[in-house]
């Protein structure tokens with residue numbers, strides 16, 4: 385594997401961000417010791433506030449279940465009709481999320497570089513990208529494989545549930561279990577992602593597969609699902625949990641919708657999308673906090689932050705980069721160790 389040295393080769397530029405959130409970024413309170421129950425409750429409540437990505441994903445999952453899924457009667461028998469309808473709905477959802485955010489932030493430039501982590505332009509005229517253009521490259525590597533991978537896993541669940549091979553619960557009949565699952569499903573998803581992502585950074589998996597996603601040192605909305613098709617197969621695989629776990633279809637749909645719209649939104653390169661320039665209460669309400677600085681740091685420094693703030697993975701691996709110069713120093717040392725090990729193993 386090639387050395388994963390800094391992308392710019394300029395030590396000074398690596399320390400520069402155009403916008404940073406409050407630093408150091410911190411792991412979720414339930415991963416810090418001693419654990420403070422009050423902080424945990426406030427963290428969970430804050431993550432489910434209205435106009436936050438989690439609520440947007442849950443509402444979208446509900447709308448999809450209510451109006452854009454096959455009935456169990458239809459799904460009992462494999463048919464291109466209902467499978468293609470799921471695929472088409474996925475194309476539309478991904479296009480709305482990635483395309484909408486791209487238009488707002490980059491094409492129409494509605495908030496300029498306000499709240500943008502890295503103000504460098506997205507790649508143009510670079511041989512690294514298909515069509516020598518990062519956005520066109522990202523669109524192609526998203527819109528062809530991602531809706532197919534999502535539809536494959538989802539269709540498997542509908543067919544299995546319709547034929548009694550996967551447990552399917554009514555929400556109100558199992559209210560407390562259903563509500564608990566709403567809280568737990570995002571944690572399952574980030575835990576699964578952390579392990580899969582870390583494995584994708586190992587040896588040939590990185591060289592042949594995951595390096596496609598890492599062409600994007602600076603990211604835009606279409607970068608979120610821009611990856612080798614084999615990585616889509618890994619990414620959407622967290623939906624397989626519902627072949628075993630009793631759940632409502634909305635729980636399963638939360639997982640796939642999280643990939644369809646959560647991945648583009650977490651890769652916008654902006655800490656938040658502002659729908660108004662006005663400050664004060666209206667400005668706060670009309671600001672969608674979609675930023676994922678934790679993962680933006682991963683795209684720049686690579687051998688750190690494989691998981692997320694709610695995953696214990698980087699604590700276990702000692703690979704957490706908290707966004708500060710000290711975090712950068714620790715990551716640089718870790719990278720030197722990794723590269724030295726690779727050279728001695730070669």
Ligand SMILES: [Zn+2]
Nearest residue numbers: 581585594682
């Ligand atoms: Zn990675």
Ligand SMILES: [Zn+2]
Nearest residue numbers: 597608651679
């Ligand atoms: Zn990424």
